[in-house]
Amino acid sequence: MAQKIDKMYEEAVDSGLLPGISVMAGDKSGNIIYSKSLGTASQKEGRDLPFTASTVCALASMSKLMTSVAVLQCVEDGKLDLDMDVKPLLPSIGKHGIITGFDDEKSSAVLEENTTTITLRMLLSHTSGHEYDWFNPELGKWRASRGEEPWTGPTVEDKSVLPLVFAPGTSFSYGAGHDWAGKIVEVATGDTLDAFVRTRIWEPLGIENDLSFYPKSREHMQDRVADISTLNEKGELPAVDAAPFDILFGGTDCLGGAGLFGSTEAYHTFVCALLRRDPRLLKAGSYVELFRPQLSEHLEEEFNKYVAKSPVHTAFLGMDIPLSVRKTWSFAGMVAKEGMPGRFAPGMTLWGGVPSCEWFIDHESGLCGTVVCQILPPMHPPVMALHAKFQSELFGMIHKSE
Structure with a gap:
């Protein structure tokens, strides 16, 4: 064989x-x-x-x-908790709220505020509401309306401070949860x-x-x-x-x-x-x-x-x-x-x-x-x-x- x-x-x-x-x-x-x-x-x-x-x-x-x-190593060390609110460590995450549509005539996204906590567990299981902008047409339009290209730039924030595509914990979409999780490891440990x-x-x-x-x-x-x-x-x-x-x-x-x-x-x-x-x-x-x-x-x-x-x-x-x-x-x-x-x-x-x-x-x-x-x-x-x-x-x- x-x-x-x-x-x-x-x-x-x-x-x-x-x-x-x-x-x-x-x-x-x-x-x-x-x-x-x-x-x-x-x-x-x-x-x-x-x-x-x-x-x-x-x-x-x-x-x-x-x-x-x-x-999980950081969880074992007591530095992170899987069900913690990640916002205090990642102030910019989810700041644009949830995208519910896109007005082509106005070239403007329809956004609503997100009031649901994003947890580390959600980031690792793709249930946080994040989706890659190159994988979602509305997020692509949102980028274009700002004169930006999808998933470009040097930092996690440049690439992944995006509108969420659903309220955290309510669905599944493939996105940058692990990029954010890696950033949380850096904040929690002081190491790259x-x-x-x-x-x-x-x-x-x-x-x-x-x-x-x-x-x-x-x-x-x-x-x-x-x-x-x-x-x-x-x-x-x-x-x-x-x-x-x-x-x-x-x-x-x-x-x-x-x-x-x-x-x-x-x-x-x-x-x-x-x-x-x-x-x-x-x-x-x-x-x-x-x-x-x-x-x-x-x-x-x-x-x-x-x-x-x-x-x-x-x-x-x-x-x-x-x-x-x-x-x-x-x-x-x-x-x-x-x-x-x-x-x-x-x-x-x-x-x-x-x-x-x-x-x-x-x-x-x-x-x-x-x-x-x-x-x-x-x-x-x-x-x-x-x-x-x-x-x-x-x-x-x-x-x-x-």
Whole structure:
């Protein structure tokens, strides 16, 4: 079965769908049961950089898992509370109120005051009312009415001081909750998020030289940073260099929801530590909180409707899991409440990042996997389908040996 995984990713690279990729899988004992890297990490002229397990890549929304662990560490330290009102630490959050419409004739948003408390728990579970402005047409119009571009600027505040799209706690939308949560960690600890997770996560796991929010300022990382590639507007092959695309859109803050860079090997070490519930990172009760579903029955229904809202939503958020499979959300990421025969067991937790990256933890089967590539369009369905096949082959590999 390992040969099947080899072949499908080799064919993807040979076809021009993927310039390069690195794939790893492990088990609860910490064993690497599959590892493969191939192709190139850059298509820039004159830059010959093979894609390896130590290539440093933009991990985008795979940052969210790291930030959730950091928040729970602060909760253990008594510096934060999941149900605290975040407004005293983040004075600008939610200051524009709730957007209920947009008057095109007046080029003006219809806003109403928000009177509901935003909690840290809401930020980590995407129920705070925040939605990415590039994902919401009305927020896009609101930006344009102010002469602004979506999700631009150096700081979390520049990118994420937005009108809410619903009253906190009443629905689900995918947004910058983890960027705000990372900022809360910084306020509570007096450290940058980069420094905090270095001390509390990366150094205990021995991966401090392979993860950073600022890889190009790290002498031991800067020459290993991959370049992002893209298919054309129709998704046609082959992929080419994506310059001048900036995945941070001018960001200089530590963006806890989107700004982490790292190698496949280092991130996979982190994921494997979570699979085995490594006590160096969190206490047993915090692992329960990390992985347990956070959504009420109503919010779970809202989440499933949100994923099915449009083909764009399904492609970007669905992780190539059929809409018929019931899903919920944990602080770690999406949870598949039902299993898929031959692919994963009930309760699998997973999430991804814009350049078609993915991690997953199949708790019941004792498996985890990490797939890192640097390809646009975001969460490109043919690439995500490959990752789904990787899960299936890995699942079959393990269960055949039982």
